[in-house]
Amino acid sequence: MNPTPLLEVHDIYAGYQVDLDILRGVSLDVQSGEIVCVIGPNGAGKSTVFKALYGFVPVREGSVLFGGQDITNIRPQEALKAGITIVPQLRSVFPQMTVRENLELGMYLEPNQTRVNERIRYIFELFPRLAERAKQNAGTMSGGEQRMLEIGRALMWEPQLMLMDEPSAGLAPLITKNIFESVRRLNEEIGLTVLMIEQNARQGLEISHRGYVLELGQNSYAGTGRELLANPEVRRAFLGG
Amino acid sequence: MDQFNQALINGIMLGGFYAVMVLGFSIIWGVMGVINLAHGELLMVGAYLTWMLNKGWGWEPFAAIIIVAPAMFALGYGLQYVLINRIIERPPLISLLVTFSLSIIIANVVKLIYTATPRSVNTMFDGFWRLGNITIPVTKSVVLVAALLIMAMLHLFLQKTRLGKSIRAAAQNREAARIVGIEINHVYAITFAICVALTGVAGMLISPTQAVFPFMGPPLTLKAFAITALSGLGSIPGALMGGMMLGLVEIFIATYVPGIGTNLGIVASFVILVVVLVTRPQGLFGGLKPVEQAH
Numbered sequence: 001m002n003p004t005p006l007l008e009v010h011d012i013y014a015g016y017q018v019d020l021d022i023l024r025g026v027s028l029d030v031q032s033g034e035i036v037c038v039i040g041p042n043g044a045g046k047s048t049v050f051k052a053l054y055g056f057v058p059v060r061e062g063s064v065l066f067g068g069q070d071i072t073n074i075r076p077q078e079a080l081k082a083g084i085t086i087v088p089q090l091r092s093v094f095p096q097m098t099v100r101e102n103l104e105l106g107m108y109l110e111p112n113q114t115r116v117n118e119r120i121r122y123i124f125e126l127f128p129r130l131a132e133r134a135k136q137n138a139g140t141m142s143g144g145e146q147r148m149l150e151i152g153r154a155l156m157w158e159p160q161l162m163l164m165d166e167p168s169a170g171l172a173p174l175i176t177k178n179i180f181e182s183v184r185r186l187n188e189e190i191g192l193t194v195l196m197i198e199q200n201a202r203q204g205l206e207i208s209h210r211g212y213v214l215e216l217g218q219n220s221y222a223g224t225g226r227e228l229l230a231n232p233e234v235r236r237a238f239l240g241g
Numbered sequence: 242m243d244q245f246n247q248a249l250i251n252g253i254m255l256g257g258f259y260a261v262m263v264l265g266f267s268i269i270w271g272v273m274g275v276i277n278l279a280h281g282e283l284l285m286v287g288a289y290l291t292w293m294l295n296k297g298w299g300w301e302p303f304a305a306i307i308i309v310a311p312a313m314f315a316l317g318y319g320l321q322y323v324l325i326n327r328i329i330e331r332p333p334l335i336s337l338l339v340t341f342s343l344s345i346i347i348a349n350v351v352k353l354i355y356t357a358t359p360r361s362v363n364t365m366f367d368g369f370w371r372l373g374n375i376t377i378p379v380t381k382s383v384v385l386v387a388a389l390l391i392m393a394m395l396h397l398f399l400q401k402t403r404l405g406k407s408i409r410a411a412a413q414n415r416e417a418a419r420i421v422g423i424e425i426n427h428v429y430a431i432t433f434a435i436c437v438a439l440t441g442v443a444g445m446l447i448s449p450t451q452a453v454f455p456f457m458g459p460p461l462t463l464k465a466f467a468i469t470a471l472s473g474l475g476s477i478p479g480a481l482m483g484g485m486m487l488g489l490v491e492i493f494i495a496t497y498v499p500g501i502g503t504n505l506g507i508v509a510s511f512v513i514l515v516v517v518l519v520t521r522p523q524g525l526f527g528g529l530k531p532v533e534q535a536h
Binding site: 054056076077080081085086088090091092093094095096097101104105106108109153 | 403406407409410413414416417418419420421422423424
């Protein structure tokens with residue numbers, strides 16, 4: 001393992017309201033090239049971790065380091081510029097824009113149009129399905145295709161770290177399997193580093209190198225994906241026995 | 242037959258104005274989720290600016306666009322920063338109350354300064370063309386052409402430019418727009434400013450065809466409501482269809498229903514509004530969908 005992790009979260013406290021911290025001392029780290037999965041029951045603060053990383057929720061204590069730089073309470077635009085991109089849980093395509101326009105907007109901050117077109121060609125190679133649908137309005141595609149577009153759009157900005165908030169949310173099991181398969185393939189082929197939150201703990205951990213269990217805004221277990229899948233307590237609590 | 246053709250032409254000319262008049266209202270609603278009840282008053286301010294340039298310096302009203310558009314843009318930008326920005330994420334009732342108050346303030350301030358006397362604006366594009374037994378007023382033809390040009394330009398702006406795309410993105414999915422790095426507050430400020438400029442220019446367009454007075458706004462706001470119900474939020478083709486429909490209905494009623502007076506237009510708008518809301522709450526030509534709330 002590398003001596004310095006790509007992302008280090010040190011004991012953060014964060015929440016929407018003052019005096020009501022949802023995260024009460026969460027720590028985790030992600031090495032470059034890893035897939036790391038955060039699991040935990042509803043209300044454990046999984047989504048809040050991402051919002052805190054992305055500047056949507058203020059961090060009151062603790063720190064976030066990215067590539068050794070302090071990025072605590074960074075603004076969304078700066079997080080993007082630093083190389084962190086996010087695939088949110090809720091549908092996040094622009095429904096009345098074409099697949100191509102959606103991808104273009106993934107590189108909204110890039111002034112060089114040639115560069116944008118290069119990246120679109122690259123994304124189309126990774127996801128030939130998106131290339132076929134380039135001119136279709138994103139809102140008319142299936143849930144799985146939209147999720148794929150969201151991932152493609154997040155990759156436009158050549159991120160060093162991709163945050164995925166419940167990639168399986170709202171998708172049929174077979175589609176979820178395909179999406180997880182794509183994530184694993186991207187990790188192997190282009191070395192994409194992924195930190196994801198997953199309700200579907202088993203499938204999430206199966207493709208992950210390591211995992212964290214979050215309960216009531218605090219870390220409860222950590223380990224490799226296999227260790228967590230084999231841990232009897234984690235199994236009983238989150239994997240249905 | 243001549244009467245029918247005449248009504249058709251008059252309806253189309255009125256409809257073109259309605260279409261360009263409604264855009265500012267419908268785009269602000271679609272992008273920001275704010276129902277701007279001061280819409281008609283902002284249009285009235287544009288009309289007064291045109292009247293001042295026309296009366297004071299003898300400007301051709303259609304040339305006033307070079308002053309009206311930037312001045313109203315600046316006014317919109319200021320209003321957004323001082324007022325609208327603070328109410329945008331609040332419940333719709335707040336934005337209704339604030340913009341309603343704003344409409345009363347603007348109308349009465351204009352009345353204080355310029356009195357309630359109706360003003361008229363003169364243009365060199367006056368007179369009529371004759372086509373058989375049909376008369377085509379030159380001023381209104383210029384208004385129609387200008388309205389169509391403005392809509393075409395706005396359409397290109399929204400479809401092709403980076404700023405235009407960021408406005409559409411913010412309207413379609415606020416959180417996703419934030420995620421790709423779009424500064425939402427900047428987009429809102431620009432959107433509001435563009436829409437106010439557009440509304441001011443609509444006031445400029447209408448000024449040579451009707452009296453300009455401080456209380457000309459409310460009926461126009463109500464018509465904007467009715468057209469938006471027809472057209473859907475922020476849709477330019479929809480605004481064109483909805484505007485034309487209202488224009489035609491108004492003129493045909495005025496032509497064929499005798500003895501009801503000239504104020505029937507507003508009744509027609511309300512009948513349309515009620516019928517559409519009851520039968521097709523999603524709008525006729527587009528989606529009357531709420532803007533997504535930020536999480």
